[in-house]
Amino acid sequence: MAELEALGVSRRDFLKVCTLAAGAIGLPAWAGEKMADKAAAGAKPSVIWLHWQECTGCTESLLRTSAPGVAELILSLISLDYLETLMAPAGQQAEEVLAAAMERGRGKYVLVVEGAIPMKTLQGERVTRASDAHTAAYCRVGGKTALETTIEAAKGAAAIVAIGSCASWGGIPSADPNPTGAVGTQEALRSVGIDRTVVTLPGCPANPYNLLGTVLQFATFGTLPALDDLGRPKFAYARTIHEDCPRRPHFDAGRFVQKFGDEGHRAGYCLYKLGCKGPATHASCSLNPFVEVPGAWPIGIGHPCFGCTEQKLAFRVPLHDTVEVERPTAPGTYPPLVARRGAISPVATGLAGVAVGVLAGAGYMATRKLDRRHGGHEEGEP
Secondary structure, three states: OHHHHHOOOOHHHHHHHHHHHHHHOOOOHHHHHHHHHHHHOOOOOEEEEEEOEOOOHHHHHHHOOOOOOHHHHHHHHOEEEEEOOOOOOOOHHHHHHHHHHHHHOOOOOEEEEEOEEEOEOOOOOEOOOHHHHHHOOOOEEOOEEHHHHHHHHHHOOOEEEEEHHHHHHOOHHHOOOOOOOEEOHHHHHHHOOOOOOEEEEOOOOOOHHHHHHHHHHHHHHOOOOOEOOOOOEHHHHOOEHHHHOOOHHHHHHOOEOOOOOOHHHHOOOEOHHHOOOHHHOEOOOOOOOHHHOOOOOOHHHOOOOOOOOOOOOOOOOOOOOOOOOOOOOOOOOOOOOOOOOOOOOHHHHHHHHHHHHHHHHHHHHHHHHHHHHOOOOOOOOO
């Protein structure tokens, strides 16, 4: 803590970000305190971060975490022993840093992979054996292919995390026709016979607190979050965006934006008819805003969800195509997209008149009883 206090970071601020990280993965506040105590004691998890086919957006999101900033706090929570975006060494020196970090922390470090891994050879075939990893034709760094380095780093890692949609399932690089044979980390490893659990954090970019929470839970408790069948932490990907969307009441009421800029758009109506993929997209964007800025996500700024966490949607389904509502919650049925119109029937009018008459009569009788109760009397009464 002395180091953090020298940088102007109080224990309160330190506990705040640890609690946020714990809350992001569904752990109670006391877990955040334990994370803080362990990190302050110098037990920071070693992290080796590899970049492949990607835009560095996930790293940039991490760097913009502001509770407080990364320079004062994030680097005090985890030990980033290799991250090209932040490290000073380059070329041969960078390769030596990576080799030293893997050797020094063998069996203990957390491997984070950002970006898709290309699997195709120059002949257009897909690599299927670890011994042939060097034949992959694309994305070479320091004379090694992305697949070679990932395999080597994965063998010595205590835990593996794929951050972002590119590393989780291929992302933009895997969009048709996928000339490089780009795939996610788990698929790349399994394709060459390496069966390791990979925590996948899809998103374009992924929320940085999902990563911090996952890494800190592993460092503090030696466990990983509960995962679904795609390797995604259930704390962040168990529900669809539609289930917790702030525009959901408008969907239930049948109020939809018809085109960008119309009256409904300005009033915050549901974006489903514009192609919002929220009903089929598993993510926590509506509950866990990016870089602590409320509304800092597509729907929050008035744009339909693109489905960036879903391999079956992102970069495959046209932007304005609608999707099926995957798991509707109460109410069990919804108004039609185009509301029916019609006149009020005479029967309904008659029933309404009867109801009003009954209520008026009941009110009159109640008034008479109150008058008598307070000593009043009607005309002709003694």
